[in-house]
Amino acid sequence: MKDVSGLIGLHRILGAGWHLIDKLVRVGWTPDQDVIPYLDMIKDQRVPASTYQRIKQTWNQEWSKRVIAELRMKRIEVMTVYDADYPELLREIPQPPWVLYLRGDRQLANETCFAMVGTRKPTPYGRKITKQLAEQFVQAGLTVVSGMATGIDGDAHHATLESGGKTIAVLGTGIDVVYPKNHVRLYEKIVQKGLVLSESPPGTGANPGLFPQRNRIISGLSLGTVVVEAAERSGSLITAECSMEQGREVFAVPGPATSEQSGGTIQLIQQGAKCIRHIGDVLEEYAQFATAVTMERNLVGLKKEKDQLRSLTEYEKILYRELSNEPISLQRLMDEVGQVLSISQVHPALIMLEMKQLIQQLPGNRYIRI
Structure with missing residues (x-):
């Protein structure tokens, strides 16, 4: 399918979320067709009257063209589920995003990725482990995915970039809305050297309900999820849960039993997540990545550390x-x-x-x- 402008235009209309688009597709709609006849077909399938009227009054070919022109003007790329370069791992999850908005290197979405997430209030121990693991992922040639939140997420992005690696930030806001605001410089660096993406239409502000939806994309892009530090009710545990539901591996870094920030990771380990200390504990679950090159890179790192201590x-x-x-x-x-x-x-x-x-x-x- 070449023309997906209809889907992009529909996605920008308030209320046209994942479930409504799914209903339209189930009754036969494709993005190159007029959506209105199909909208009438699902009118009685719990579609809010306000959403129904908004789409009928807004959606047409001219609207879709204006939406696409606006995105180009803002230098925002679009990836849809119909595109050939849509990540295969993301297609496998229960609710793959219909539309993704991107800035940066879109090819990274198809690289071998691992998610690294954690608390917004890390301890010095958590920050240290995050830096070490991110550096080791880079040495292994893997792409680090996180949510650009304060704390472990931001540290994972920073450490990856500082090590010369590639990272993907999945936002819970619109692609053009930086949250938290103090991560503006980090956002700009990731756009330049990595990839920023979002399921939410441009201009969407921070909303607590959007972040759990964002988390399924973080895990969905990744072969596995590493949780560094998390309290027992941390949002990071939602990402871990998404990863498990998607049939992906979950790894948790052990921490002191007395530390509040390790309560969630200890809980994950009790529930069957693999306890990890270094990337070797991750790679042994994926024999295809434990290559001679990876081992050599790890040995170089160990030699450097020994030389430093000597x-x-x-x-x-x-x-x-x-x-x-x-x-x-x-x-x-x-x-x-x-x-x-x-x-x-x-x-x-x-x-x-x-x-x-x-x-x-x-x-x-x-x-x-x-």
């Missing part, structure tokens, strides 16, 4: 061994190393470890490995 002074090694993924106060650190190091030796060593980007100082005079 360059440490004796004082730095002592301190580094005492630090972990959990923040530790300076006082507690001194309690552990006080018999071998004085405070005058500890302070310069900590500064050097920070300069070498091996540790990070947190508020409250606490330290953590990064």
